[in-house]
Amino acid sequence: MLKDKNIQRFENELKKIERPGINQLLRYIRNSDFYSAPASTRYHLSCEGGLLQHSLNVLDALRGMLYPGHEGAWEYLTAGRVVCEIPDESVTLMALLHDLCKTHYYKTSTRNVKNEQTGKWEKAPFYTVEDKMPLGHGSKSAMLAMQFIKLTNTELYAIWHHMGFTEQGADFGTVGRAMELHPAVLALHTADMMASRFMEGESGNKEAFADMPAGQEAAGSATAPASDTPQFEEAPPLAPGA
Numbered sequence: 312m313l314k315d316k317n318i319q320r321f322e323n324e325l326k327k328i329e330r331p332g333i334n335q336l337l338r339y340i341r342n343s344d345f346y347s348a349p350a351s352t353r354y355h356l357s358c359e360g361g362l363l364q365h366s367l368n369v370l371d372a373l374r375g376m377l378y379p380g381h382e383g384a385w386e387y388l389t390a391g392r393v394v395c396e397i398p399d400e401s402v403t404l405m406a407l408l409h410d411l412c413k414t415h416y417y418k419t420s421t422r423n424v425k426n427e428q429t430g431k432w433e434k435a436p437f438y439t440v441e442d443k444m445p446l447g448h449g450s451k452s453a454m455l456a457m458q459f460i461k462l463t464n465t466e467l468y469a470i471w472h473h474m475g476f477t478e479q480g481a482d483f484g485t486v487g488r489a490m491e492l493h494p495a496v497l498a499l500h501t502a503d504m505m506a507s508r509f510m511e512g513e514s515g516n517k518e519a520f521a522d523m524p525a526g527q528e529a530a531g532s533a534t535a536p537a538s539d540t541p542q543f544e545e546a547p548p549l550a551p552g553a
């Protein structure tokens with residue numbers, strides 16, 4: 312993973328935000344383990360710099376599912392109709408800050424793993440959770456961001472409920488209502504799922520998304536999607552010969 316490039320891109324995206332406190336927020340992020348933390352303990356980007364890569368992936372996934380609208384805003388469509396317009400600043404903040412809760416959250420341990428080539432047991436690092444600020448997930452990301460900057464209602468709801476119905480102990484009524492009032496909640500949740508399920512492997516982006524640090528442009532200058540179609544593993548047929 313291109314960690315330095317990712318840091319540069321992450322900071323360039325945040326520096327475009329014109330909002331009081333953004334520099335203090337950036338300083339907080341720099342002084343935390345955000346740039347080195349994994350995105351998870353296993354499955355997706357459970358590697359150094361994984362959280363940073365995941366945050367950028369969500370930004371690319373989110374921009375990729377929205378359409379350029381008026382005055383630098385993005386349009387979120389359903390059946391060809393606009394259900395909400397999301398300012399470009401909000402798209403950036405929602406994506407890049409949604410997992411701020413994963414700072415000061417992981418710790419590195421080691422375990423013995425057998426080297427298949429040499430047959431010897433070696434110490435290998437792995438991540439475990441040691442949440443130093445147990446304040447929840449999306450709610451914690453929103454609260455941390457709001458220590459430094461004001462969030463719009465859309466940003467607050469989207470970050471707070473970005474886990475959608477997969478949040479542990481989620482109240483279906485509350486999450487559903489939040490999505491109806493602020494469709495950006497579902498947009499961010501979908502982008503988060505797209506990133507972790509389609510784009511990310513255990514130790515880096517999947518091949519089709521390996522060159523993502525270049526990123527997509529902001530609203531109004533969105534580039535055409537790459538012509539290479541990602542290759543996904545096909546599920547086995549339901550019945551022989553199907």
Ligand SMILES: [Fe+2]
Nearest residue numbers: 409410448473
């Ligand atoms: Fe999350």
Ligand SMILES: [Fe+2]
Nearest residue numbers: 365409410503
């Ligand atoms: Fe996420």
